[in-house]
Amino acid sequence: MHSDTTGSWTPVALSADLPAGTVIPARISAGSIALWRSESGRLSASADRCPHRGMSLSHGFVRGEALSCIYHGWSYAQGGNCIRIPAHPGLTPPETIRARTFAVEEAGGVIWVAADETETKPPVLEGLTPLRSMTTDAGISAIETAAGTKASAEGLIEPAGGTLCLLVSARNDGQTLIHVLLKGETSPADRIAASREAESLRRAAEDLQKKGIAS
Template sequence: MQPDTAGSWTPVALSADLPAGTVMPAHIPAGTIALWRSESGRPAATANRCPHRGMSLSHGFVRGESLSCIYHGWSYAQAGNCIRIPAHPGLEPPETIRAKTFTVEEAGGVIWVATDEPASKPPLLDGLTPLRSMTTDAGLAAIEAAAGAKASAEGLVVPVENADTLCLLVSARDDGQTLIHLLTKGEANPAARIAASHVAENLRRAAEVLQKKEIAA
């Protein structure tokens, strides 16, 4: 089960994990996408399939303000339109050659992608500082059980034993795993950040044990 993160928004990555000029795979309920940031710093989300030969665009590379497929080098703007075909340098690609794109918002160190037309902005995470992300082979119910707390509509789980320091921002992935973004309350010092990370690792292991027991039951 997936929490209702403001209706259509999925927290796919932390801003720190996507430097300018890079691309990475990310996951929304519809499947894997190519999440990338132009060299000027603008984030974008594109369907993970080049319209030419179907190569995964998350294996491609960023050139300036466009994303290029690693196979034949076709390049796409952030709006999804093809702007360059290396084999035909004098050709202006027709508008019909397009890659599907998704709405992206970046706030508070978290990158959100809308799975449909958003009716509002992503949830505000005031007072929370991103720490890092991790994946787990456990579903939301197992994570909630390990944390002793239910997820909010925004997808936040506040572990009952660490409610003053740690929040988990959870998002189900299309491959059966759950992505967890670790958020600390306020600006934590290095020692507190390390301690929060250890707590989260223990919660992940506990959730995976509970998940296995549920499957075996």
């Protein structure tokens, strides 16, 4: 299974990991992206490269409704167009200066980004509560083997006999991103137990990967 676990959409982060006014790095099949949320709460996904000097925009900062590069402060609107160049405060930047943007959707506490243009919507994972995200050097096949079950079309792996679900997505850097989700209502003790179970599954999958049992 490749990184686009459901059509063009990839689950790149949990909503709780991206508060208003922040930016984080993420990955989709098209490459690295800067995932950011404006101060009003609107989500955006931009290619992680400033058109000016190539600095990673995920190293930048959010002011109001714009993402600014940490290097020279060039600012970009949610549509990707440059709206401010601090060295030339009286200049209206031309429309040709823009960062590539990607469609982004938020559903059920999960943030999805589409690598290509699409008219579809990402899946709605009903009855699941996000807990945490983690990465592993194991491939999805190794995770499936460790969990004793196959991933669904949406990228969900549901080990038997518990509240744990793993939303998996293979990244283009060789790692697999895992979003840990819980079924139904859970107590603090349930969440601690599920987090430990997810860690155990990750270690088991990495061990299988190293031994070449699953890849």
